[in-house]
Amino acid sequence: MILVCGIPSETPLHMVTSALEELGAPFVIFNQRQFADCDVWYEIRDHEIRGELRIGQHTYRLQDFTAVYSRMMDDRALPELADEPPDSALRKFCRAFHDTLLRWTELTPALMINRSAPMASNSSKPFQSQLIREHGFLIPEILVTSEPDKVRAFRSAHGRVIYKSISAVRSIVQELSDEDEDRLERIRWCPTQFQSFVQGTNLRVHTVGDEVFPTAVRSDATDYRYASRQSGEPAELREVVLSQSLADQCLALSRALGLEFAGIDLKITPDDEIYCFEVNPCPAFSYYESNTGQRISAAVARRLASSHLRQRNTMSA
Amino acid sequence: MWLVLCSSSDRPGLWVYEGLRQLGLDPLELVLAESLAHGSTWEHRVNSTATHLKITLPDGRILCSSRIRGAINRLLVPAPGIAQLAAPCDTEYAQAELQAFYLSWLYGLPGTVINRPTALGLCGAWHHASEWIIRAARAGLPAPYYRQSAHDAEDRGYRSLAPDAAATHNLIAFRGKIFGAQLPEHTARACTKLAQDSGTELLGLELFAGEDGEWTFANATPMPDLAVGGTPLLEHLAQTLREGAPS
Numbered sequence: 001m002i003l004v005c006g007i008p009s010e011t012p013l014h015m016v017t018s019a020l021e022e023l024g025a026p027f028v029i030f031n032q033r034q035f036a037d038c039d040v041w042y043e044i045r046d047h048e049i050r051g052e053l054r055i056g057q058h059t060y061r062l063q064d065f066t067a068v069y070s071r072m073m074d075d076r077a078l079p080e081l082a083d084e085p086p087d088s089a090l091r092k093f094c095r096a097f098h099d100t101l102l103r104w105t106e107l108t109p110a111l112m113i114n115r116s117a118p119m120a121s122n123s124s125k126p127f128q129s130q131l132i133r134e135h136g137f138l139i140p141e142i143l144v145t146s147e148p149d150k151v152r153a154f155r156s157a158h159g160r161v162i163y164k165s166i167s168a169v170r171s172i173v174q175e176l177s178d179e180d181e182d183r184l185e186r187i188r189w190c191p192t193q194f195q196s197f198v199q200g201t202n203l204r205v206h207t208v209g210d211e212v213f214p215t216a217v218r219s220d221a222t223d224y225r226y227a228s229r230q231s232g233e234p235a236e237l238r239e240v241v242l243s244q245s246l247a248d249q250c251l252a253l254s255r256a257l258g259l260e261f262a263g264i265d266l267k268i269t270p271d272d273e274i275y276c277f278e279v280n281p282c283p284a285f286s287y288y289e290s291n292t293g294q295r296i297s298a299a300v301a302r303r304l305a306s307s308h309l310r311q312r313n314t315m316s317a
Numbered sequence: 318m319w320l321v322l323c324s325s326s327d328r329p330g331l332w333v334y335e336g337l338r339q340l341g342l343d344p345l346e347l348v349l350a351e352s353l354a355h356g357s358t359w360e361h362r363v364n365s366t367a368t369h370l371k372i373t374l375p376d377g378r379i380l381c382s383s384r385i386r387g388a389i390n391r392l393l394v395p396a397p398g399i400a401q402l403a404a405p406c407d408t409e410y411a412q413a414e415l416q417a418f419y420l421s422w423l424y425g426l427p428g429t430v431i432n433r434p435t436a437l438g439l440c441g442a443w444h445h446a447s448e449w450i451i452r453a454a455r456a457g458l459p460a461p462y463y464r465q466s467a468h469d470a471e472d473r474g475y476r477s478l479a480p481d482a483a484a485t486h487n488l489i490a491f492r493g494k495i496f497g498a499q500l501p502e503h504t505a506r507a508c509t510k511l512a513q514d515s516g517t518e519l520l521g522l523e524l525f526a527g528e529d530g531e532w533t534f535a536n537a538t539p540m541p542d543l544a545v546g547g548t549p550l551l552e553h554l555a556q557t558l559r560e561g562a563p564s
Contacts, residue, residue: 038467039466040467042447043464043465044450044463093468095471096470100466100467100469103445106445106447107451120437123413123420124416124417125417126361127421127424129363129421130424133363133365142361144421145360165414165417166414166417167413167417168413169413189402191414
């Protein structure tokens with residue numbers, strides 16, 4: 001049995017459950033928005049992890065789950081809690097429920113896409129860049145500073161410079177311009193991240209187990225996710241084929257970071273240098289799948305189901 | 318230069334600074350979390366070949382990665398100075414940005430850093446009790462029964478697992494040695510293996526005597542009371558920092 005956690009109508013989650021249905025793989029969905037009608041516990045005794053998850057009227061043994069796909073939103077922001085006071089019993093139950101489920105997913109021997117501990121490398125982009133560098137990719141020049149003069153010198157040295165959040169909090173990548181000069185003094189209050197702009201073709205590589213799904217993105221926008229807003233034209237996405245060595249390098253990076261499923265952001269320069277910007281541990285792959293027809297969701301479903309088959313074969317053996 | 322990074326209220330951090338100073342580790346700089354938060358200027362660079370850090374502290378001291386040989390890192394979180402100045406709607410974002418920034422520059426410090434940060438904690442990995450139990454058992458350390466449910470208090474997973482009446486013992490595992498306790502050889506081996514396997518060079522452990530008399534896991538922390546290890550720990554820390562063994 002496969003456990004899927006999140007909100008069923010969310011596009012990536014919906015794509016994966018549809019693919020699981022196509023495969024005929026048995027799965028059950030924990031809908032976060034119905035947490036109040038669920039319950040969960042687990043125990044650790046003599047190295048064994050056992051427990052139960054109740055969803056509505058149905059109770060499942062946690063040890064029967066062979067794989068888990070989780071795309072849960074921050075439970076504190078669930079609409080069901082919007083009118084609840086900070087110390088309400090429902091809020092406490094919601095937090096404790098999610099914490100218990102999360103802790104179990106960190107421990108279970110089931111295949112997990114993805115465990116939260118390895119996902120944490122994405123909580124700091126310059127930190128993750130140092131890990132990426134250790135795996136043989138070039139990374140852009142990064143400056144985090146509270147000194148406006150350092151930024152000016154950095155811009156003089158590199159020409160085009162972008163700025164973005166340091167943390168995992170999503171920000172729209174922007175190019176530093178002359179108009180930003182007036183605001184530059186504000187960085188004295190909080191160190192801010194600047195990055196040299198790398199010319200080239202954006203490449204998003206999704207890795208799923210041992211499979212890669214490379215997508216080239218053509219856009220004049222600084223942040224192609226917001227291409228229509230930034231350049232007036234939507235980004236153009238197309239499926240491409242990677243060299244075996246680059247595919248292997250991407251797979252090795254995902255594996256080294258402990259990620260079963262990842263979205264790796266690369267840029268190929270006109271000189272064929274490969275820069276890696278980020279490894280997204282919870283990729284919203286639906287944008288790429290919808291634009292290219294690449295069956296990323298099917299690969300995720302296959303990966304989840306393969307764990308099911310492997311465990312069944314092991315048990316019958 | 319070597320650094321001791323801690324907050325002004327971190328007594329073990331201040332104790333280790335004083336102890337290392339008395340052992341002649343020089344130059345040794347005490348860098349308080351509060352001074353990093355108020356009025357310091359920062360320059361942190363990362364590129365394809367190197368990581369660089371330059372901090373100018375409010376008192377004029379300059380910490381430059383080209384001169385740093387190692388550090389005792391006991392920074393738990395960035396001191397709240399800057400984030401508190403943010404507009405209420407930006408406070409959480411400012412905290413996340415600072416946490417992310419600290420993780421990067423601490424990770425990039427050259428030389429021997431005890432403990433080097435991980436994505437799960439600035440001074441080493443902070444694990445939930447359930448995770449420590451599994452890791453302890455894998456390392457060969459008996460661990461107690463554990464149960465968690467949706468009806469438990471959330472902080473339960475970060476408390477000691479020792480029964481209320483049990484006598485507990487605190488010790489420190491650091492680079493294959495135990496400080497602060499005399500343990501049976503197999504228990505000592507399990508404790509040092511737990512520290513090694515969890516990627517936390519200097520790990521504080523709390524054990525209690527189980528019903529069968531075996532030392533049993535109760536808790537672990539990457540930020541223990543270093544005074545538990547006494548002078549032998551101080552001497553080993555000083556030697557490790559001087560030798561510059563990679564961390």
